[in-house]
Amino acid sequence: MYSIIGSGRVAHHFSHYFELLGLPFKRWWRPRAGQDSENPPFEEVVANSSHVLLLISDGAIEPFVRENWTVLEEKVRVHFSGSLVSSVSIGSHPLLSFTSTLYPAEIYPRIPFILERDRGQFHEVLPGLENPHYLIDPSAKAYYHALCVLSGNFTTLLWDKFFCELSDSLDIPQEAGFLYLEQICSNLKNRDIPALTGPLARRDLGTIEANLKALEGDRYREVYLGFLKAFGLNPDD
Numbered sequence: 572m573y574s575i576i577g578s579g580r581v582a583h584h585f586s587h588y589f590e591l592l593g594l595p596f597k598r599w600w601r602p603r604a605g606q607d608s609e610n611p612p613f614e615e616v617v618a619n620s621s622h623v624l625l626l627i628s629d630g631a632i633e634p635f636v637r638e639n640w641t642v643l644e645e646k647v648r649v650h651f652s653g654s655l656v657s658s659v660s661i662g663s664h665p666l667l668s669f670t671s672t673l674y675p676a677e678i679y680p681r682i683p684f685i686l687e688r689d690r691g692q693f694h695e696v697l698p699g700l701e702n703p704h705y706l707i708d709p710s711a712k713a714y715y716h717a718l719c720v721l722s723g724n725f726t727t728l729l730w731d732k733f734f735c736e737l738s739d740s741l742d743i744p745q746e747a748g749f750l751y752l753e754q755i756c757s758n759l760k761n762r763d764i765p766a767l768t769g770p771l772a773r774r775d776l777g778t779i780e781a782n783l784k785a786l787e788g789d790r791y792r793e794v795y796l797g798f799l800k801a802f803g804l805n806p807d808d
């Protein structure tokens with residue numbers, strides 16, 4: 572039996588997934604400030620659980636376990652943080668972005684989990700789930716998570732900027748950019764052919780200069796310059 576701790580996005584998604592799977596679980600979250608809790612006490616919720624999923628903010632995980640050590644000591648304690656490595660809780664990172672909206676049922680069994688090597692088998696850490704799973708050394712987690720943030724979160728910022736500027740600055744409907752996004756995702760998944768096109772791929776310094784001039788006064792100009800540097804192109808060369 573599981574307990575799911577937290578009322579945030581990931582707790583919401585995984586409660587839904589467990590319901591879809593018919594996996595029994597109980598749920599607890601801390602009472603909102605100024606509100607009386609309708610939840611039974613934490614100790615009561617987790618009493619019959621073998622596994623406690625700590626789906627709370629990264630910085631709260633270790634203090635929460637330590638504060639509730641007498642209740643949690645005998646439980647398998649699991650957190651879903653991609654970066655935290657903790658002696659008091661096993662990390663199992665679902666490699667996906669979870670917003671406040673639930674996803675179609677077929678997404679959940681496909682979510683890959685990244686486990687810390689030598690902290691238990693997947694079926695011991697998350698019994699009842701048959702998701703794909705992979706092991707990494709705990710020492711590699713910080714780098715792994717930095718890559719996740721660079722790829723997933725930073726491109727989200729870039730695409731958000733693109734869609735907002737399309738509609739707000741250029742009076743083009745945001746939907747006009749959707750096919751561009753979809754084809755780029757599709758191109759990236761074809762690992763046999765380089766996905767990058769455009770002036771960087773062509774090393775077209777004239778167009779790059781024009782782009783940088785057009786971005787004067789825009790905070791994303793620095794981002795463009797940072798990408799050029801990471802890509803090994805210097806427009807001043």
Ligand SMILES: NC(=O)c1ccc[n+]([C@@H]2O[C@H](COP(=O)([O-])OP(=O)(O)OC[C@H]3O[C@@H](n4cnc5c(N)ncnc54)[C@H](OP(=O)(O)O)[C@@H]3O)[C@@H](O)[C@H]2O)c1
Pocket residue numbers: 577578579580581582600601602603625626627628629631635650651652653664665666667668669670
């Ligand atoms: N969202 C993603 O895309 C994603 C992807 C993979 C992994 N994760 C991991 O999943 C975990 C949860 O992330 P999330 O996105 O669901 O975060 P979230 O939506 O911000 O929710 C955080 C939850 O933690 C609770 N919390 C914070 N401090 C607490 C404390 N001291 N005691 C008890 N509860 C506390 C919050 O309660 P209040 O509402 O009362 O503040 C809230 O229920 C994190 O470890 C995160 O790294 C997230």
